[in-house]
Amino acid sequence: MSAGFQTATDARTGKGQHDENFPVASHLIHPRNRGAILAFYNYVRAGDDVADHTGLSPERKIELLDALADALTGKGGSDPSVEPLKRELAAHGLPPTHALELLDAFRMDARKNRYADWDELIHYCRYSAMPVGRFVLDVHREDPARVWKTSDAICAALQILNHLQDCGKDFRNLDRVYIPLDVMAKHGADPSMLARDKATPELLAVIRELAQRTLDLLEEGKPLPGLIDDLRLSLEIAAIHRLAVVLTRGLLTRDPLSEKVHHGKAGFALTALGGIAATLVRRPFRPRAATSGAGR
Structure with missing residues (x-):
């Protein structure tokens, strides 16, 4: 079956930016x-x-x-x-x-389809998620020394949030488990539980621990919108951050195997607007960088 794939484009699924859980270059950019x-x-x-x-x-x-x-x-x-x-x-x-x-x-x-511990997972995020934020910031000519650290925290959190939301699908379709095995063992869970229609109490304990760690990453990344010179990018990131916090908090109480964690369009928009409004309120009080790009 794979012999017919001459280039990566031949393997495309048709999924695009509108199918993602978070905005990709929305019109705020x-x-x-x-x-x-x-x-x-x-x-x-x-x-x-x-x-x-x-x-x-x-x-x-x-x-x-x-x-x-x-x-x-x-x-x-x-x-x-x-x-x-x-x-x-x-x-x-x-x-x-x-x-x-x-x-x-x-x-x-x-x-690779298993991750031993949190450090292995963060190492994966260093390559699977952090370069995305860094690229967007570089396109906007933001100062890496000023913004990369908080961006890395947000990007890792977004990646892990997606892993938690899609944990059942990843296991069933790809035999891939991003949930650290040591956290599973700590709570008496194992990967086979991801194939069930409903999470066991042990698996829910795993998901909630990882959701809390993800919230900690989001807290670490919270200052990022205020560090960015480009207003439009600042608002985009503020909206994404607010959405991520709300969805991650949902995983503290919901079962991603049997319950919907994603927002509907209305809830998505209202949550994003809340993040934008909060950033606009704080914006007049932020110090600007010494060198900011023209037209920002």
């Missing part, structure tokens, strides 16, 4: 930066679809991911998922570092 973020997303989506494809062997997944990297760096042939990002990187004067790091995460997914 200035038009001059949206193209770069969407091109980055589509490149990452191509790699993610390869890593999650059930019809590809691990070895073929690695080959396709390597080809994506080579197409981006100019070492190999072209791919339709790559050319827009190459153009945007050139236009913004940015290296391909963050995109290449995400491919490292997808290589991990091709080879």
Whole structure:
């Protein structure tokens, strides 16, 4: 079955930015930066679809991911998922570092389906999530020394939140368990419980402990909107952060195997607006960086 996949684009599932749990380059982002973020997303989506494809062997997944990297760096042939990002990187004067790091995460997914402890999971997030935030900040010319640390915390939290929300689906469809095995053992749970229609008390205890750790990461990242010079990006991140806090708190009381954790459109919008409003109220009192980009 995998022999028919010549490029990563052949493995695309059709999933796009509107199918994600959080906004991807919403209209809060200035038009001059949206193209770069969407091109980055589509490149990452191509790699993610390869890593999650059930019809590809691990070895073929690695080959396709390597080809994506080579197409981006100019070492190999072209791919339709790559050319827009190459153009945007050139236009913004940015290296391909963050995109290449995400491919490292997808290589991990091709080879690895269990995580021993929290540190292993955070290491995965370093490559699967943190480069996304760093890229968006770099596109906006924000100061890495000022913003990367809090961005990394938020991005790791978003990744782990998605893992918790999708824990049953990941196990059933991909035999992949991102929940640390030592936390499962601590509460008397095991991965086979993820196949059930309803979480056991032991598994709920695991999910709630990890949800609390995720809330701690979100608290660590809370200052980020106030550290960003670009107002529109600040509001985008504030909305995402507020949504993540609400959804993660939901996991303290809900069962992701049997209950819906995601917001409906109305609840999503109201929660996001709450984050935006809170940031706008605080905005006049934040000190601006010494060097901020023109037109911000």
